[in-house]
Amino acid sequence: MGYAPNRAARQLRRQRSDTIGYILPAHAPRFADPFFSEFVSGLGDEATLHNFDLLVTTAAPDSDSEKKTYERLAQGRKVDGLVLNRMRLMDWRVQYLSQTNLPFVSMERSLDKSNQASVEVDGWAGFKMLMAYLIAKGHKRIAFIGGPADLKIQADRFEGYEKGLAAAGIPFDPELVMEGDTFRGGGYQAAQRLLALKRIPTAITCINDLTAIGVLHAASEKGIKVGHDLAVAGFDGIEETEHTTPPLTTLSQPLYEIARNLVRMLVGSIQSLPLEERRVRFQPKLIIRESTGG
Amino acid sequence: MGYAPNRAARQLRRQRSDTIGYILPAHAPRFADPFFSEFVSGLGDEATLHNFDLLVTTAAPDSDSEKKTYERLAQGRKVDGLVLNRMRLMDWRVQYLSQTNLPFVSMERSLDKSNQASVEVDGWAGFKMLMAYLIAKGHKRIAFIGGPADLKIQADRFEGYEKGLAAAGIPFDPELVMEGDTFRGGGYQAAQRLLALKRIPTAITCINDLTAIGVLHAASEKGIKVGHDLAVAGFDGIEETEHTTPPLTTLSQPLYEIARNLVRMLVGSIQSLPLEERRVRFQPKLIIRESTGG
DNA sequence: TTGTAGGCGTTATCAA
DNA sequence: TTGATAACGCCTACAA
Numbered sequence: 001m002g003y004a005p006n007r008a009a010r011q012l013r014r015q016r017s018d019t020i021g022y023i024l025p026a027h028a029p030r031f032a033d034p035f036f037s038e039f040v041s042g043l044g045d046e047a048t049l050h051n052f053d054l055l056v057t058t059a060a061p062d063s064d065s066e067k068k069t070y071e072r073l074a075q076g077r078k079v080d081g082l083v084l085n086r087m088r089l090m091d092w093r094v095q096y097l098s099q100t101n102l103p104f105v106s107m108e109r110s111l112d113k114s115n116q117a118s119v120e121v122d123g124w125a126g127f128k129m130l131m132a133y134l135i136a137k138g139h140k141r142i143a144f145i146g147g148p149a150d151l152k153i154q155a156d157r158f159e160g161y162e163k164g165l166a167a168a169g170i171p172f173d174p175e176l177v178m179e180g181d182t183f184r185g186g187g188y189q190a191a192q193r194l195l196a197l198k199r200i201p202t203a204i205t206c207i208n209d210l211t212a213i214g215v216l217h218a219a220s221e222k223g224i225k226v227g228h229d230l231a232v233a234g235f236d237g238i239e240e241t242e243h244t245t246p247p248l249t250t251l252s253q254p255l256y257e258i259a260r261n262l263v264r265m266l267v268g269s270i271q272s273l274p275l276e277e278r279r280v281r282f283q284p285k286l287i288i289r290e291s292t293g294g
Numbered sequence: 295m296g297y298a299p300n301r302a303a304r305q306l307r308r309q310r311s312d313t314i315g316y317i318l319p320a321h322a323p324r325f326a327d328p329f330f331s332e333f334v335s336g337l338g339d340e341a342t343l344h345n346f347d348l349l350v351t352t353a354a355p356d357s358d359s360e361k362k363t364y365e366r367l368a369q370g371r372k373v374d375g376l377v378l379n380r381m382r383l384m385d386w387r388v389q390y391l392s393q394t395n396l397p398f399v400s401m402e403r404s405l406d407k408s409n410q411a412s413v414e415v416d417g418w419a420g421f422k423m424l425m426a427y428l429i430a431k432g433h434k435r436i437a438f439i440g441g442p443a444d445l446k447i448q449a450d451r452f453e454g455y456e457k458g459l460a461a462a463g464i465p466f467d468p469e470l471v472m473e474g475d476t477f478r479g480g481g482y483q484a485a486q487r488l489l490a491l492k493r494i495p496t497a498i499t500c501i502n503d504l505t506a507i508g509v510l511h512a513a514s515e516k517g518i519k520v521g522h523d524l525a526v527a528g529f530d531g532i533e534e535t536e537h538t539t540p541p542l543t544t545l546s547q548p549l550y551e552i553a554r555n556l557v558r559m560l561v562g563s564i565q566s567l568p569l570e571e572r573r574v575r576f577q578p579k580l581i582i583r584e585s586t587g588g
Numbered sequence: 589t590t591g592t593a594g595g596c597g598t599t600a601t602c603a604a
Numbered sequence: 605t606t607g608a609t610a611a612c613g614c615c616t617a618c619a620a
Contacts, residue, residue, distance in 0.1 A: 004366075004369030004370045005370065005597080005598070006306070006370060006371065006596085006597050006598070007305075007311070007370040007371065007372050008302050008303075008305035008306040008311065008371075008596085008597080008598090009302075009306050009596070009597030009598040009599090009612090010597080010598055010599080011301075011302035011305075011598090011612095012300070012302040012303050012306050012596090012597080012598075012611095012612050012613065012614090013597080013598045013599050013600080013611080013612055014598080014599070014600095014612090015612075017301070017302065019349075024334070024335060024338060026335045026338075026339070029339070029550065030332065030335075030336075030550040031331065031332065031335045031550075032328050032331045032332040032335075032532060032533050033328075033331050034326050034327075034328045034331065034534075036331045037318075037325065037326045037327050037328065037330045037331045037334075038324065038325065038326040040318070040331075040334065040350060041318060041320045041324075041325045041326075041352050042324075044318060044320075044350055044351055044352035045320070045323065045352050048351060048352065048363075053349050053351070053372070054349065054350050054351065055313075055347055055348065055349055055350075056334060056338055056348050056349075056350045057338055057342060057347070057348065058335050058338035058339050058342065069342075072298075075298035076298045076299065076300065076301045077300065077301065077302075078301050078347070184533065184534075184536070184537045188537065213534075213537050214537055216537070216539060217536075217537040217538075217539070217541075220539045220540070238326060239326050239478065240328075240478075240507075240534060242478070242511075243478045243482065243507050243508060243510070243511040244511075244538070244539070245510060245511070245514045245538070245539035246514070247511075256323065256324040256325075299613080299614070300612085300613050300614070302612080302613080302614095303596090303612070303613035303614040303615085304613080304614055304615080305596095305614095306595095306596050306597070306598090306612090306613080306614075307595085307596055307613080307614050307615050307616085308596090308614085308615075309596075
């Protein structure tokens with residue numbers, strides 16, 4: 001009836017902000033990761049459904065300012081809960097928020113002792129599946145370009161890589177493992193080094209799609225025909241992978257759905273409803289495209 | 295001294311929320327546009343600098359829910375101001391917010407009568423520059439894949455395209471103009487039609503980079519060598535363009551800086567400081583890469 | 589200078 | 605059931 005309640009007054013009275021927070025891990029000042037637009041739109045859509053707002057802040061991962069940002073949001077009760085991602089193996093945010101008693105959910109879960117509500121994608125199983133597929137196609141020299149060692153997804157996916165080799169009885173060759181930065185540039189550089197080896201790999205698997213896209217670039221520059229002379233695969237299933245040259249084989253995860261699930265869990269936990277599940281798991285889907293020979 | 299003021303009380307008292315809003319134009323439920331991660335991180339960084347928060351909501355452009363979303367934010371004074379982008383030629387948001395007296399700034403400005411504070415990128419001049427470059431390389435059949443006709447950037451960039459042709463005395467050929475959707479898929483489809491013409495174009499210019507990436511895909515499928523048999527160019531300068539096959543010629547705009555400028559202007563106008571400038575202009579930079587022959 | 593009271597717009601509570 | 609009232613926590617204005 002044309003009446004809009006004043007938000008601040010309502011919040012003051014009810015001691016709730018009806019807002020959830022997400023701190024975007026922006027590495028560079030000029031930061032662009034297609035992962036996050038899909039993630040944020042999932043968070044936003046689901047939040048709206050529950051009449052919650054979404055507060056987005058940026059902070060460089062593992063920096064002082066990140067710590068301050070989390071503290072700021074938690075202290076002033078600016079938000080009723082937080083969504084975390086890009087989890088580290090040991091993650092101070094889990095400790096901190098548990099102490100502070102601020103509800104939170106995370107995409108992937110750290111190894112901290114704490115029964116975090118989380119949505120996980122099984123990177124371990126995904127990578128084993130990918131390795132089995134590549135090995136069945138006859139590949140024996142399979143490289144892996146990962147990310148920073150303290151990332152949870154790095155640990156999971158790398159273990160899947162190792163186990164996939166072991167399952168086929170292929171010896172592990174440290175020469176074929178590189179550390180990237182989860183961005184195109186890191187993949188590009190790591191691939192340049194791999195493609196300069198005496199015995200270059202016949203397949204390169206990557207911790208994520210951006211890394212793989214950097215690999216495509218490096219291969220194309222060297223005149224190596226991806227899908228023919230070299231197989232390349234990523235992880236995430238971002239839209240960009242449909243239109244690369246050649247289109248990229250990837251382990252796809254339903255990012256938008258994951259984000260919505262996270263918000264649903266978080267809102268439930270804010271309203272202290274009993275969660276049906278504190279730990280939701282998705283299986284990544286292997287999408288085979290021409291970058292691995294189709 | 296370990297004391298954090300309560301935000302709601304402060305807001306209630308001061309009648310300000312210290313929050314600015316941005317409504318992400320999410321077309322599809324599953325929406326991913328690299329444009330926006332960079333834009334949002336610029337908004338977030340600059341907002342933080344001024345001790346403002348950033349509230350992000352999603353709404354499909356030009357829908358009922360978009361209208362409701364704007365009303366909801368404006369009514370409850372949930373935000374002190376709004377950032378707009380993806381402006382239409384005539385944009386009801388400009389009218390509405392002017393009436394409501396809610397401060398706002400926009401990236402690009404609509405044609406509504408209103409002295410909107412805005413940051414603009416000169417798409418007209420950019421396209422003229424691009425056309426001159428292509429024509430100097432000997433191209434005569436140059437296509438244009440645009441976006442929805444009501445978008446301000448469509449009008450600007452298309453006019454630059456037309457004027458660029460005219461300046462060189464090349465007749466305008468309606469067969470070479472297609473409407474895409476500003477996404478990869480639309481560019482892909484439009485390119486398929488262009489490449490099926492009796493006399494195919496020797497160059498395809500696109501309203502934005504995503505469209506151009508769709509074109510690269512279509513060309514690669516047809517076995518057409520981009521940079522050699524066909525020139526392709528985009529607009530925006532998203533990071534992805536550095537790693538396409540081949541790397542993409544584009545008109546780059548400093549999106550992150552633009553976002554920061556917008557927030558700076560908006561905060562100024564919220565605090566009713568006199569704005570130095572209500573209309574900031576950037577010139578796009580032509581970045582020549584291999585997709586146009588290097 | 590230092591201290592205190594009132595009110596911002598809700599909603600929860602309690603009394604009628 | 606309905607209606608009045610107090611309290612949420614901060615800021616400002618005014619009084620001492």
